[in-house]
Amino acid sequence: MFGKKKESPQIDKEQLELIQNAQKRIKQKKRLYAHFVLFLIGSVFIILANTVLDIGKDFTLFGKEWFLFAIFIWLFFLIYHIFNVFVTHKFMGKAWEKNQLDKLVTLQKIRIEKLKNELKKEAPIIAESEHYNETLNKKEKTSELTIIVAAAENNAIGKDNKLIWHLSDDLKRFKSLTNGHYIIMGRKTFESFPKPLPNRTHVVITRQSDYQVPEGVIVVNSLEDAINVSKNDPQPFIIGGGEIYKQALLIADKIELTRVHESFEGDAFFPEIDSSTWKETANTFHTKDENHNYEFSFLTYERK
Numbered sequence: 001m002f003g004k005k006k007e008s009p010q011i012d013k014e015q016l017e018l019i020q021n022a023q024k025r026i027k028q029k030k031r032l033y034a035h036f037v038l039f040l041i042g043s044v045f046i047i048l049a050n051t052v053l054d055i056g057k058d059f060t061l062f063g064k065e066w067f068l069f070a071i072f073i074w075l076f077f078l079i080y081h082i083f084n085v086f087v088t089h090k091f092m093g094k095a096w097e098k099n100q101l102d103k104l105v106t107l108q109k110i111r112i113e114k115l116k117n118e119l120k121k122e123a124p125i126i127a128e129s130e131h132y133n134e135t136l137n138k139k140e141k142t143s144e145l146t147i148i149v150a151a152a153e154n155n156a157i158g159k160d161n162k163l164i165w166h167l168s169d170d171l172k173r174f175k176s177l178t179n180g181h182y183i184i185m186g187r188k189t190f191e192s193f194p195k196p197l198p199n200r201t202h203v204v205i206t207r208q209s210d211y212q213v214p215e216g217v218i219v220v221n222s223l224e225d226a227i228n229v230s231k232n233d234p235q236p237f238i239i240g241g242g243e244i245y246k247q248a249l250l251i252a253d254k255i256e257l258t259r260v261h262e263s264f265e266g267d268a269f270f271p272e273i274d275s276s277t278w279k280e281t282a283n284t285f286h287t288k289d290e291n292h293n294y295e296f297s298f299l300t301y302e303r304k
């Protein structure tokens with residue numbers, strides 16, 4: 001029961017295949033050798049049969065003895081056999097296929113190793129650039145350019161350089177949201193105010209080179225410059241009017257819209273909000289009352 005187990009020789013699969021292959025090759029060569037010997041004996045026998053025993057002596061083909069054709073045909077089969085053993089089986093047999101496959105697999109393995117090494121080398125560079133992009137995005141995202149507007153159902157926002165309605169809760173919301181921030185506006189909107197609003201930095205956009213403004217108001221000649229001068233504010237506001245909204249909608253991050261649920265005649269309009277670019281993130285309805293002649297909703301949109 002606990003006796004020593006008889007050890008059997010261990011041959012792995014690869015070795016076994018090699019042995020089987022060698023045996024097969026030996027058999028093929030032996031058969032070819034037998035064929036060759038048979039051919040020699042057979043040829044001598046055919047020649048003797050014809051010349052000594054006079055078998056088929058009178059039978060000729062194209063003026064030659066028949067045995068010559070017989071030997072030639074046999075020789076052809078012998079050459080075909082030799083070709084099979086030394087060329088077809090050697091180069092195109094199963095072993096050859098396996099050999100080719102092994103070579104291919106080895107080449108692929110080398111390529112994979114090479115790629116792995118290259119990846120190892122490049123990984124820190126990729127990580128660094130990803131980190132750089134993340135930091136850049138964070139830096140850019142620290143400033144949230146926000147449009148603030150009150151627009152009617154037909155997108156009218158003003159007429160004769162004046163607001164169309166008076167909604168005190170909307171004004172309160174405007175004041176509380178923009179308090180302490182940069183407010184960017186077109187020259188016409190600026191001129192619609194009786195005086196600059198307190199506790200806000202006014203940035204007025206005009207194409208005029210000598211536009212005069214009260215002290216503290218910043219004048220710029222493009223929307224880009226307006227955004228640049230406001231870059232230290234985490235949330236600069238675009239406060240109108242129609243011309244500036246149209247340009248700013250392309251680059252803003254957020255919209256604080258008061259939608260007045262009426263349609264009005266106007267000469268300044270807010271552009272259409274494209275739902276494929278903007279998603280609504282807040283919506284608060286406000287009813288009509290003694291201070292508010294119209295129903296309206298506070299809506300927030302964020303760029304998708």
Ligand SMILES: NC(=O)c1ccc[n+]([C@@H]2O[C@H](COP(=O)([O-])OP(=O)(O)OC[C@H]3O[C@@H](n4cnc5c(N)ncnc54)[C@H](OP(=O)(O)O)[C@@H]3O)[C@@H](O)[C@H]2O)c1
Nearest residue numbers: 150158161162186187188189206207240241242243244268
């Ligand atoms: N409902 C609301 O929330 C709201 C808010 C704000 C305003 N509004 C209303 O909107 C109306 C005013 O809007 P608006 O469209 O007529 O005028 P606006 O946009 O306020 O100002 C237009 C002016 O801005 C300057 N400008 C525009 N684009 C420029 C650019 N790319 N580079 C340099 N300067 C540029 C030009 O000034 P120069 O002509 O001096 O070159 C232009 O005439 C008013 O009725 C106002 O009451 C409504």
